[in-house]
Amino acid sequence: MKDRNKEPHICPKCGQMYTARPALSRVDNSPICPDCGTREALESIGVGREEQDKILGIIHEKYEGEE
Secondary structure (H helix, E strand, O other): OOOHHHOOEEOOOOOOEEOOOOEEOOOOOOEEOHHHHHHHHHHHOOOOHHHHHHHHHHHHHHHHHHO
16 A cells, blocks of 8 residues: 655645645645644744744754654
8 A cells, every 4th residue: 555645745835845744724624734734823823933933943853864
């Protein structure tokens, strides 16, 4: 059986290619990349763009070697 998590997808929100399991947009329930999903969640609690970038940087750094 094919591993669907490794199939490349293009995020409709940011245009980036990703292979991780998609997030669901809070706006229209469509699949989006994990980063956009994280950004939508952070925006919903009032976190600004600069802080979002820092948080995503930490997430990427933490999970960089686990793929």
